[in-house]
Amino acid sequence: DAGVTQSPTHLIKTRGQQVTLRCSPKSGHDTVSWYQQALGQGPQFIFQYYEEEERQRGNFPDRFSGHQFPNYSSELNVNALLLGDSALYLCASSLQGGNTGELFFGEGSRLTVL
Amino acid sequence: AQTVTQSQPEMSVQEAETVTLSCTYDTSENNYYLFWYKQPPSRQMILVIRQEAYKQQNATENRFSVNFQKAAKSFSLKISDSQLGDTAMYFCAFMDQNTGTASKLTFGTGTRLQVTL
Numbered sequence: 001d002a003g004v005t006q007s008p009t010h011l012i013k014t015r016g017q018q019v020t021l022r023c024s025p026k027s028g029h030d031t032v033s034w035y036q037q038a039l040g041q042g043p044q045f046i047f048q049y050y051e052e053e054e055r056q057r058g059n060f061p062d063r064f065s066g067h068q069f070p071n072y073s074s075e076l077n078v079n080a081l082l083l084g085d086s087a088l089y090l091c092a093s094s095l096q097g098g099n100t101g102e103l104f105f106g107e108g109s110r111l112t113v114l
Numbered sequence: 115a116q117t118v119t120q121s122q123p124e125m126s127v128q129e130a131e132t133v134t135l136s137c138t139y140d141t142s143e144n145n146y147y148l149f150w151y152k153q154p155p156s157r158q159m160i161l162v163i164r165q166e167a168y169k170q171q172n173a174t175e176n177r178f179s180v181n182f183q184k185a186a187k188s189f190s191l192k193i194s195d196s197q198l199g200d201t202a203m204y205f206c207a208f209m210d211q212n213t214g215t216a217s218k219l220t221f222g223t224g225t226r227l228q229v230t231l
């Protein structure tokens with residue numbers, strides 16, 4: 001049973017560029033959430049996708065957008081990259097309506113913006 | 115909005131000893147989950163233990179247990195018989211139990227735990 005997988009594991013971009021990060025949820029899960037973890041900080045909630053729609057959003061600008069596909073996988077897109085976007089981006093999956101509240105996390109994509 | 119506070123940036127414990135990590139939170143909700151997650155250098159967040167707010171009994175998972183004080187909004191983690199593999203960042207996290215906000219975790223800033231020989 002594959003857990004949450006994310007790609008790429010590391011990437012380097014320059015300011016102003018755009019980036020796409022990918023996530024495949026744990027088998028049987030239908031909800032994907034994205035978190036940004038700056039160095040030395042706790043993860044911050046970006047948004048959640050369920051049934052191919054954004055259901056909740058944290059305090060992040062519109063430069064951050066996402067998508068969920070029919071197979072429940074998801075992408076996170078960040079436009080017009082800033083130095084401050086350098087962080088570990090974590091994907092977490094869960095089952096909507098599940099009563100445990102538990103999220104399963106991937107190992108993250110480390111983004112460095114130069 | 116909920117907030118989670120971890121006031122211990124770093125802690126150290128000797129192997130086989132017991133250590134307690136502190137966490138306080140603030141919320142106006144009555145039904146919620148509290149979690150402790152472990153993040154080793156491999157970066158993957160791993161669930162250590164989970165507590166449902168309506169349950170008075172403290173959760174335990176092998177060497178890990180919590181002291182949940184709902185009125186005080188306190189949720190500490192006790193690690194008994196510490197092992198070298200427990201070395202990691204530990205994050206306390208809150209989740210509103212309402213379905214509409216499911217999977218939105220609010221994390222604290224973490225406590226770096228070092229287990230020494």
